Amino acid sequence: MNSYLQIHPADNVLVALQDLQAGTKITFNGHNIELLQLTPAKHKFLINDVASGDPITMYGVLVAKAVTTIKQGGLMTTENVIHDANAFHEKDGSEQWQAPDVSRWKDRTFMGYHRQDGQVGTRNYWLVIPLVFCENRNVSVIKTAFEKGLGFAPAEVYNEQVTDLVALYKKGDLDAIRNYEAGQSTDTSKRSTIFPNIDGIKFLTHEGGCGGTRQDSDALCALLAGYIHHPNVAGATVLSLGCQHAQVSILQESLKKLNPDFNKPILVYEQQKSSSEFNMLSAAIKDTFLAMVEANKITRQPAPLSKLVIGLECGGSDGFSGISANPAVGHTSDLLVALGGTSILSEFPELCGVEQELINRCTTEYTSEKFIRIMRAYENQAQSVGSGFYMNPSPGNIKDGLITDAIKSAGAAKKGGTSPVTDVLDYTEYVTKPGLNLLCTPGNDVESTSAEVGSGANIVLFTTGLGTPTGNPIAPVVKLATNTKLATRMPDIIDIDTGSIISGQHSIAEMGEQILEYVIQAASGEVYTKAEQLHQDDFIPWKRGVSL
Incomplete structure (x- = not known):
């Protein structure tokens, strides 16, 4: 080495x-x-x-x-x-892309859930969402009822630990409590025996929908529409209070923009029109159960790899991110693009200094101009409140070698590989073009991952050098360690160790190919990621304020 x-x-x-x-x-x-x-x-x-x-x-x-x-x-x-970073300007050339050899995957398929609009899911979920934070408690009530009743609840390892500690306390045995070691489960997930073709029922609580700007509530509705429209979702139950900014009609308009022929089942309940909270929740539970009976009828069928949409994400990055996990994921992205698939690179504050390369990779002038416009508006917004992209690196990033935003960005951009940029999406816009898409999001792990999935990613590749437990409610999030020490220290959250690139055991291309094989397995439901096993269902909408 x-x-x-x-x-x-x-x-x-x-x-x-x-x-x-x-x-x-x-x-x-x-x-x-x-x-x-x-x-x-x-x-x-x-x-x-x-x-x-x-x-x-x-x-x-x-x-x-x-x-x-x-x-x-x-x-x-x-x-x-x-x-310090280079300035960027209009597209000044085009880069000739040498696509990787994908002959070994040309006829490969994954087993997915085919939707009527042509999308293919890697999971089959029913979704329960509130349009406003006032309904979070009611969503929690439904969650408790369904997860326990259907067998989707995680294993109660921590409940059992507290029960054991209470028993020891009643005996007055404080020494036993101090020496207590809980039994650990490596997989806290459960699959329902009632609905074997449904991967779960997921609940998206949030703190938005009212009290902020109308732009925030409109963006929230657009994001939630992306989740309902998502191929991993069979249908949704929506709870509305009634008086909030995020109206049901705005959600419906957002869905029509995504698909004028949208026909997934959506069950809507408005509390201020209900005779009582009990009656509303009882009706929501009964109707949701009947809808899940129908959702359970769909089964996995073969689908071409071109139906995969991969989100490219990083969090808790370190000084190895840009030389191991990120370029390996970039090669996976290139392989998928060469197969006709789609990838999404987000986190715009972490593209600082490499803008010109991405601009020159854009396939059209319109796309490059849109990227320039969004990047400049974002940076100007940050500067208007006394901040800037230069403040993006976290204390953990700096401690592990990423001491400027441009260093962090140059390594983070490697997740996008070398393929042409076929489209640029503003926040909540949905992917429509195969190839590499750039999506405007903050660098915040959960805000960015939530946005990638809301824009259509049916699986996410998430690199980390320090370790982060981020997951997503409806899309598998594959965690890739940049170094073997992390993979060894935190095996409960890491799926793939790319540290062998640092040691010289594997090349970037070899690791990228291994990652693609894992993606095919995960997309087919043959393996479930650590984030799924631990029910790491993180979801945070971006309010378009200054979040880096």
Whole structure:
């Protein structure tokens, strides 16, 4: 295993692949470099001396500017560099894409749920949603009733732990409580024996629908419409209070925009028109049960891989993200695109500094201009409240080597592979074109993942270097560790370890192919992701405020 890596020939920094002690001497391209201080794995050190104001380059792009002299072998830190990135402008060329060889997958299929509108789901869920936060409690009542009654409730491992602790407390045995070790279940999910063709009944609670701007409530309705329209959803039960901004009519209009011939079953209950809460909930439960009887009649059938829509997401990123998991996922995206499928790259604050490359990859002038317009509007909005994309990296990102937004962005963009950008979507817009789509979302893990699924992703590839438990209510979220230490430390949330790229055991292409094979299995219901097993059903709508 090499101890360091130059990502791009134009870079003037090297990445430490393992902890390197002060005084370590290396020879690189004729340079004799002695490290001036401890350089932890994932961090960067200088190939040459740089003066204050000089550019720092990684991934072949500008990622920072020195604010003081940094000697050869010196460590990049938040004290000696600041964020800097290249400006972007109109499309100034086109890149010729060399599609990967996909002959081995040409006739492959996955087993999915075919919908009347031509979409194919990787799961079959019934959805229960409130149009306003006032109905969250009623949704919770329905959730408790259905999950226990149908056998979808997670295993009660923590309930059992509390029961054991209470029993020990009643005995007065505090020492036993201190030494207590709970039994652990690796899979807390359950499948219903009543509706074997339904993967579950899911409940999307939120804090929106009223009290904010009308734009927020309209966006919420558009997002919820995307979930109802989604191929992983058989139908939905909708609870409305009645007086809120997010009216039923707005939701219905949003559904018609997605599909003028929309014909999935939707059961709507408005509390202010009901004779009592009990009667409304009783009717909702009975009608939902009957609708699920019909939803259970659909079975998995073979579907071409072109029906897959993959969301490309990262969270808890580290200094290895851009050289292991992200480019591996990017290769998976390229394979799928070459097969006629679709991928979605989001998190616009984490595309800072690589905009021009993406602009030049756009297939049309209209698409490139839309991307420019959305990116500039987003950055201007952040700056108007005294913020900016440069503030995106979290303390965890910085600690593990992502010390500027441009460094983080250059690595994050690798999830999009090298394929042409066929479309650019604003928040809540739904995918209609195969190929790589760019979707405007914040970098916030849950807001972004929620948006990708709302725009049609029927499976999500989620890379992480630090570990994050993010999942989604209706789409499988596959967690990919950037390093083997994480995969070993948090096996309960990690599905795939891409750390073998860092150790040199696998190439990016080999790992990308392995990921595609896992995607086919997960899409077919042959395996269920760790996020699904743990019921990590995260859902947060974006209010279009300044969220990075």
